[in-house]
Amino acid sequence: MKAFLAAAVFAIALAVGAAFVLDGSYQQPTHSAFTTEGARVSDPGSNLIGN
Template structure:
């Protein structure tokens, strides 16, 4: 039982650490991420339906 509890605690800590690391360093807005000629978004929010 102690090994299972230790494994669950370890998994939670690793998941939290990975989520924090990936959220802080690897995410960027779509208008910055997709800047190729085939998918350029110049003004985010201006091309929505009804606007």
């Protein structure tokens, strides 16, 4: 039982750490990530429903 709880705590800590790393440095908004001719992504806010 101790090994299972240790594994669960480790998995949760690893997931939280990965979320901070990925959210802080690897994600980009779509209008800056897709800047090629093949992708037609406009500025954010101009294609939202209801605005």
